[in-house]
Amino acid sequence: MKEPTHSLLYFKFVIGTLLFLSFGTLQAQKLKGKLFIIGGGQRSDAMMTQLVNLSELQKNDYIVVLPMSSEEPDSAYIYFKKQFEKLTTNPIIMLNFDKTTATNKVLNDSLQNAKLIFISGGDQSRFMNVVKNTPIYIAIHRAYENGSTIAGTSAGAAVMCEHMITGNQKLESKYSETFNNIRYDNLETTTGLGLVKNVIIDQHFLKRSRYNRLLSALVEFPTHIGIGVDESTALIVRNKEIEIVGSSEVIVVKKPKGIAKSKKENLVSIKSLEMAIYTEGQKFKIQ
Template identity: 40%
Template sequence: MRISFLPLVVLMATFCGSNGSLRPGHPAGMAPQSGKLFIIGGGARPAALLQDLIKTAGLDSQGFALILPLASSEPDTAAYYAIQQFLDLGLPAGKFKKCYFEKNALSPAGLDSLRAAKLIYLTGGDQGKFMEAVGGTPAHAAILEAYQNGATIAGTSAGAAVMSRKMITGNEFKHPEYTGDFRTIEAENIEIAEGLGLLDHCIVDQHFIRRMRMNRLVAVALEHPGETCIGIDESTAIVVEGDSACVAGEGQVVVLRNPSGSQKIQHGLIGGRGLELSVLLPGDCFSLTN
C-alpha cells in the first residue's frame, strides 16, 4: 500500500488509518443493504449536487469520507481535487481520508477504514484500472460490507461505471483504437466486465449526453435484455435507495430496457424491437427493476 500526505492546503487530510472503535458490528453478507448509491455521470460537479451528496451521506453531521482514487493515473491529484470540492463547501479537512493501494495490498487498518466510512467516494479515471486493484479482494468485500451497513457509495465517471455488476469497460472489440465516437450498433462489440456489484441487473454508462453514447447503450441493452441500462449525463447523478433511483443535478438520465429480449443479428449489425426508452430530468424517479 502506498501512502502519502496531501498538501497542507487541505490541512493534512488523513489516510487509511486504524481506529478500533470504527469496525461495524455485522460481518460481510449478514446485514441488509441499507446504504445508498450516489452515481455521478462525470464532468463538473455543481455545488448543489455536492450538497445533495453530503445530505444523502449524512456527512454534515457525523462520520468521515474515504476517497478512493484507484481509477486515476494520478491518484494524489485526483484525491486532492475530490477532497477540495468538499472543503470549498465548508466541511472540515478532518472528515476526509484518502487511500490507494495495489491489488491485495490494503492493510487491516485500511480495511477498517473502508468498513467504517460514512461515505466512500470513487474518483474518475479508468474503470478497468480500479477493478484490477479492487475486484475480488478484501477491499471489495469491505466496500460491500460498508454499503450493507448503511454507508453511501459515490462515484463519478469511471467511479460510476464500476457500480454495476456488469460494467462497461469503454473498450470496443471491433474498433480497439479508442476514439470516443461510438458510430455503430454492432453485435459482440462492446466489452463488458465484472464491476463492484453494488447495482444488480443494471448497467451504468456516464458522460452520456455530452459524449453521445446512445449507440453504445442500445447495443448493450440488446445484448443484455435482463438489465436496466442507465445513461447518466455530466453534472448529473442518480441517487439509489433500495430498488428505486431519483435524478439529481443539472442534466438528463436515459433509461433503456429490452423487456422482450428481442435481438436480431445480420452482417454483424444488431437490431431488435420493442425497446423501452425514458429520458428523465432532475427530480424524476424510476424503478431499477424490469
C-alpha cells in the same frame, strides 16, 4: 400438563426460524446504504451538497476517497477535498490502494467504517484491477450493507454495476469515446462492484453521444435496464428506487423486443424497446 408433541415442537421451531430470518432481512434492508452515481464532468456545490445530506454524516464520521481509477490519484483527491471542505467539517482521507496494500487489514477496516466512500474518475478497469477479489471489494460491500453511502463519478459510476462497461470494443482495435454503430459481440464488459444489479450504467452520456454503446449493452443484456447518465448529473439509488439530481438528463432504455442478429458485420436490429428521459427530481424503479 400434557407434553407438546414432536410435531408441535417442530412447528414452533420452523415458525421461530422464519421470524428470525424475516427480521434479519428487514434489518438488513433498513441498514442498507445509498449510492450516488455521477455521470462525470463538473460537480456543482449544489449537487455535492445533496451527497453530503444523503450521507447523513455525524460528528465522528469520516469520508474516504478511492482514487485508483485516476492516472493522477493525488490530484483527484485534492480536487475532491478542496470542494468538500467547503461543504462539511468531517475528515476526508485518501486510501490509494495497490496490489501490495490491498490486503492491509488496518486500511480495509478504515474503508469499511467510512460513512461516505467516493470513487474518482479515470479508468474503471484500472480500479477493478486493484479491487477485484481482494478485501477492498469486501470492505466496500460491508460499508454499503451497514448504511454507508458509496459515490462515484465517471469511471467511479461505471464500477457500480455487476457487468461493467470497459469502454473497449471487441471488433475495433482503437478506442473511441462512442461507437459508430450497434453490433452484437462488440461491447467489452468485465466484473464491476455489483452494488446495483440488473443495470448497465454509461456515463458522460449526452455529452459524448453514447447511445450506440448503451444500446449495444442492451443487446448483450436484454433483461437489464440501460441507464445513460449525463455530465453534471447523478443518480441517487435507494434500494430499487432511483432519483435524478443535477443539471442535465438521464436516459433509460429497457425491454428490447425482436432482437435479430445479422451475419453482416455483426449488425443488429431491434423491433421495439422502451425509452424514457428524466430530469432532476424525477424518480423511477429498477428490478
